[in-house]
Amino acid sequence: MSHLVFPCIPPSSKEASETPWFRASDTKERNENAKKAYESLMTVTLRKPVNEKYQNFSKQVKARAEKLFKNFTYGEGEVNSFVGAFHDAVILYAIALNESLADGVAISNGSEITRRMWNRTFTGITGTVSIDKNGDRNADYSLLDMDPVSSKFRVVANYYGNRKQFEAEPGVDIHWAGDRESPPPDTPTCGFDGSKCPPDKPFPVYLIVIIVLLVLILVVLIVGFFVYRYAKLEAELAEMNWKVKWEDILFGSPGKNKKLERQGSRMSLNRKNSYNSSCSGDTIAAHLSNDGNRQLFTKTGYYKGAIVAIKLINKSNITIHKPLLMEIKRIKDLQNDHIVRFVGACIDPPHQCIITEYCPKGSLQDVLENEEIKLDWMFRYSIMQDIVRGMAYLHSSEVRSHGNLKSTNCVVDSRFVVKITDFGLHQLRTTDDVLDEESFAAFQRKLWTAPELVRMAHRPPEGTQKGDVYSFAIICQEIVYRNGVFYLQNFDISPQEIGEKVLNGMKPYFRPTMEAFDCPCDELAGVIKRCWAEDPVDRPDFQTLKGQIRKLNRDGDKGNILDNLLSRMEQYANNLEALVAERTSDYLEEKRKAEDLLYNMLPRSVATQLIRGESVMAETYESVTIYFSDICGFTALSAESTAMQVVDLLNDLYTAFDTVVSRFDVYKVETIGDAYMVVSGLPMRNGNLHAREIARMSIALLRETKTIKVRHKPDYKLKLRIGIHSGSVCAGVVGLKMPRYCLFGDTVNTASRMESNGEPLKIHVSPFTKVILDDFGVFQLELRGGVEMKGKGTVTTYWLLGENPPEYQPPTNHNIL
Structure with a gap:
């Protein structure tokens, strides 16, 4: 023993x-x-x-x-x-x-x-x-x-x-x-059941053969069944019938695309502020424009004759492997009235995208924030019931959970049925960009996330089923109050402060406002509070919620929802005229801003031609003066500075330069890094005054440079190197998407070489410009001597030292103009 x-x-x-x-x-x-x-x-x-x-x-x-x-x-x-x-x-x-x-x-x-x-x-x-x-x-x-x-x-x-x-x-x-002299064996000699000691009478051979054959046949059948299933699955995965070619997606004319965008954005034309009043308008606008889950900003197109939603994948490379294929198959097999149907995906760079069913009424958040849409309680119960049905189906499927449920990815189709989107496919949705965890958008998205998930250092992208129930409770609170996510009555705090209070988990647990008297019945408030319980075990599952919401929505289940829906559509149509007028006013204001921006990018005469739809022909100018400058030692300074410090330096420098340049009859062509290019004499000709304007501007810029301080290096002195040259050029607009007014000709190259062969804090003048400046008789020039220039040989150049005071009377010369 x-x-x-x-x-x-x-x-x-x-x-x-x-x-x-x-x-x-x-x-x-x-x-x-x-x-x-x-x-x-x-x-x-x-x-x-x-x-x-x-x-x-x-x-x-x-x-x-x-x-x-x-x-x-x-x-x-x-x-x-x-x-x-x-x-x-x-x-x-x-x-x-x-x-x-x-x-x-x-x-x-x-x-x-x-x-x-x-x-x-x-x-x-x-x-x-x-x-x-x-x-x-x-x-x-x-x-x-x-x-x-x-x-x-x-x-x-x-x-x-x-x-x-x-x-x-x-x-x-x-x-x-x-x-015993040694430990007993682990197994008795005859085994624990005596099977190792053969019986006195052997088992009949034919029975042994029959049993072995039956076992073999059963094993073969089982193995064959699994082999067949495996082969069928492998063939289905290898077929990849979900792949969509970018060329197969049709994008209509601008008029059609605008119509599609209006269908998706009509629900949000007169939106109210869905965020806490402590957030500024600029911050909210930036957040809205970067929220990829908002149906309002979803790109649309035609695929196989149907309008589809196109959501771009922000990944540099997509590797096709079996786990990804299995995940796509699970998503494609989902079929439910409250789940957005997965159409396919395009993985051909640079057009990687996920293609899904398009819901033209926008997201649930769009509907809730639109004050023009009146929602009675029967309608609100129906919205909750749609979400519960979709999530119950999702949790019972192989997807198991959503992980990112919120009002922005609950979308509304043309029949006002709420559907769940943006679930699964986490390997495709994971982007190469790292989200700034301290940004407004990051804290805003966490308002729907369960506390136990926020506390995780590495939160699983698929989340948990109990975490989805918490998110559903936050959405229900949005539906009840229609004042944005995590509405707090008589409180004015930022999403960051809300996140910190929820994360602390101190009793009483921090949750949005939910009073029983704000609901038609106490049961609804109780259900919502149970759904956002701190302990996930205390939260009900969606199968339980289906029965509870059905009891609250007795009228909606009786068919009265159709009459309610028709009345909402009638009211919505009555308000369209006012909404269109408001959008027209906004369009005209945006058009004015776009024209002002174009005037800053191009000469006004050229911009006016482009706005009128006229083609801008290239033109030759016989005599202009071109200015080039850069900062000596800028490369070494950049190597010792951070990217933000370099940006701040260039911003300070060019802001000061642009202020000086605006006082002269010149046109700033472009800035590339620390290089600054200005021309005078085009597009409006000014005789020979272009040399005088560029010379005076150069003296003023050199003087201004000495006053500019480098923020992160106050003792550092900027050394501007300037070169100017006069001659003929050809000018015209290049490009359609981002048009640029460009100069061409040997004069441009010579002006650039004048700058590169100059010295710090000096204005290098070509002999052609010196001849024109001598006609004015007010500029102080000093002979530099011969300078070897690439493609020009030895050129005699000059230094521009300054301009004589106003009381100085230059000699009379009638050839200036």
Whole structure:
């Protein structure tokens, strides 16, 4: 018979621990039977300390127990080892607490104090106390076996948890039951059921053959069934009938596309502010334009004769592998009236996108924020019921959960049926861009997310089913109040503050406003509060919610929803005229802003021609002056600066330059990095005044540069290098999508070489420009001498030092104009 090993708590009585088989109140025969049975028992127990310190501790415990508890006595047995363990636990806590207080950690910071208890070893009353990285103690254990002579249990071996070492007790051997010299085998000779000992009469051969054949046939059928299913699945995955070619998606004329956009945005034309009043309008607009889940901003097209929603995938590369194919198959197989149908996906760069059914009425948030749509309670119950039905189907499918449920991905089709979208396909929806966790959009999206998911360092993209129930509760609160997500009555706090309060999880738990008197019945408020319970276990599932919402929506289930829907459509049509007038006014304002922007990008005369739809012909100008400049040492300065510091520097520099340039008859052509290009004499000709205007502007820019301070390097002095040259050029508009007014000709190249061959804080002038400036007689020029230029040979150039004061009278020259 094999030895049985049981972990046990050390008994309080020494006598009982040494002879546990003996009972004084029992008969001698029964005690002898128990003794024989205990021969097969080995006991694993905590190792009892044998040091003198522990012996003294035991005496003190006994004395205190006798003093404090008159009717209690330990007897002659030793003190239970767990008493010493509790003593060492207090010592461990004291050590961690003292270290925490010494480091300035608050006494209420339990997690930090606990962390300091782990991975620690010290000497306690029970000996060496070792705590591992998981907070568990590496305890010492003793193995007890009954001595066949004295019939008392004795220690035969010890295991030391700190050293992870098993050591036999010197001079003591294990007594194996049945007078064996070695441990019994793990399995009896005939097996536990006697199957290893053959019967006297052998089993009939024909029965064995039949049984084997039947088993083989059954195995072949089972294997064949699974092979067939596997082959069918592999063929279906390899077919990839979900793939859509970008060329197969039709995008209509601009008029058609605008019509499609109006169908999707009509529900949101007169939207109210869905966010807390503490958010500025600029912030909200930026958030709306970047929320990819908003149906309002979904790109649409025609695929196989139907309008589809096209959601771009922000990934540089999509790898097709089996997990992705399986996920797509699961999504494609979903069929439900309250689930947006998956049409397919295009994975051909750069047009990667997901194609789904298009719901023209926009998202649920669009509907709730549109004050023109009146929603009575029957209609609101119907919306909730649609969401519950869709989520119940989704949870019962292989998708299992949504993970990102919110009012922006609950969309409304042409029949005012709410459908769930943006679920599954997480490997496609995961983008290469890292979302800024401190941005407004990040905190806004977390308002629908369950607290336990927000607390996760790596939240699974598929979320949890209980997390979806929490998100549904937040959507229901939106439906009840129609004041945006996480509406708080009489409170004005930002999404970041809301997220922090929800994340803390302090009682009472922070949730949006939900008063029973704001609902037609107390049951609805109770259902919503249960759905956003802090403990996920307390939240109902969607199958339960189906019955609860159905009871609340008795009228909607009776068919009255159709009459309600028709009245809403009639009211909506009556308001279209006012809405169209408002949109027209907005369009004219945006048109004016676009024209102003075009006037800043191109010369006004050229921009006017483009606005009228006229083609701008290239034109030759016989005499203009071109200015080039850059900052010496800009490359080295950029290497020592951050990208934002370089942007700030260029912004300060060009803002100052543009202010100076506006005072002269010149046109700024472009800026590339630190390079600045200006021309005078086009598109409006000004005789020979172009050289004077560029010269005066150059002197002013050089003077302005000396006053500009580099923010992150206040002591750094900017050194502007300028080159100017006069000659003929050809100018015209290049490009249609982003038109640019460009100059061509050798004059441009020569002006650039004048700048590159110049010196810091000096204006390098070509001989052609010097001749024109001499006609004015007011500019101070200094001969530089011959300069070797690529493609020009040696050219005699000059430095422009400045301009004479106003009282200086230049010589009369009638050839200036």
